[in-house]
Amino acid sequence: xxxxxxxxxxxxxxxxxxxxxxxxxxxxxxxxxxxxxxxxxxxxxxxxxxxxxxxxxxxxxxxxxxxxxxxxxxxxxxxxxxxxxxxxxxxxxxxxxxxxxxxxxxxxxxxxxxxxxxxxxxxxxxxxxxxxxxxxxxxxxxxxxxxxxxxxxxxxxxxxxxxxxxxxxxxxxxxxxxxxxxxxxxxxxxxxxxxxxxxxxxxxxxxxxxxxxxxxxxxxxxxxxxxxx
DNA sequence: GCGACAG
DNA sequence: ATCTTGTCGC
Numbered sequence: 001x002x003x004x005x006x007x008x009x010x011x012x013x014x015x016x017x018x019x020x021x022x023x024x025x026x027x028x029x030x031x032x033x034x035x036x037x038x039x040x041x042x043x044x045x046x047x048x049x050x051x052x053x054x055x056x057x058x059x060x061x062x063x064x065x066x067x068x069x070x071x072x073x074x075x076x077x078x079x080x081x082x083x084x085x086x087x088x089x090x091x092x093x094x095x096x097x098x099x100x101x102x103x104x105x106x107x108x109x110x111x112x113x114x115x116x117x118x119x120x121x122x123x124x125x126x127x128x129x130x131x132x133x134x135x136x137x138x139x140x141x142x143x144x145x146x147x148x149x150x151x152x153x154x155x156x157x158x159x160x161x162x163x164x165x166x167x168x169x170x171x172x173x174x175x176x177x178x179x180x181x182x183x184x185x186x187x188x189x190x191x192x193x194x195x196x197x198x199x200x201x202x203x204x205x206x207x208x209x210x211x212x213x214x215x216x217x218x219x220x221x222x223x224x225x226x227x228x229x
Numbered sequence: 230g231c232g233a234c235a236g
Numbered sequence: 237a238t239c240t241t242g243t244c245g246c
Binding site for chain 2: 040042077078079080082085086107108109112113118119133135136137138139140178
């Protein structure tokens with residue numbers, strides 16, 4: 001496998017264009033008993049990243065365990081190339097899972113990306129697993145502000161009108177989240193699954209719990225490895 | 230040239 | 237992303 005730490009942005013762009021052909025946006029008809037959330041945490045100015053994947057039971061959304069891994073990363077954060085910075089560590093956390101989830105929710109975008117290769121799509125293709133991107137801010141596309149009530153959403157499209165995802169009001173009166181399919185699932189399915197992952201907070205449980213876990217890991221409250229709850 | 234810009 | 241206290245609205 002290619003070492004992302006030694007890549008230049010132009011080289012990374014070529015890789016995204018190649019991986020793009022492998023992304024499959026299609027309805028997900030498999031089982032849905034487990035979902036997982038992936039996220040990264042790090043100390044400002046440090047090259048050490050703390051990656052984590054939390055497994056949850058679906059539809060109860062009760063966490064059943066988490067995989068935590070620490071890794072050195074040299075690739076900088078560049079808008080549009082987040083995957084090259086976070087995917088390596090997430091792959092380690094993924095490999096450490098005793099059982100894989102049916103669908104993985106990644107903190108970041110899926111196909112709502114300049115080259116349709118956001119981190120959720122990138123990770124989904126490399127692992128050949130259904131994935132959904134859930135981002136807190138827009139990276140690419142245009143949209144109309146959704147209604148202020150929880151549950152309302154509007155399409156996120158490119159300038160030609162092609163839909164890439166949805167802008168979802170996950171909680172009344174708070175900023176919406178951006179949902180887009182990563183791999184092996186479509187836009188309606190991604191939106192439906194994410195809506196079922198909302199439990200009173202702005203962020204869906206998978207990534208919300210993953211975010212909490214990696215932060216506790218970074219601050220030495222919990223340790224590396226796989227832990228069953 | 231100017232504005233936008235996931236985490 | 238991370239660093240932070242108080243403050244506003246439901």
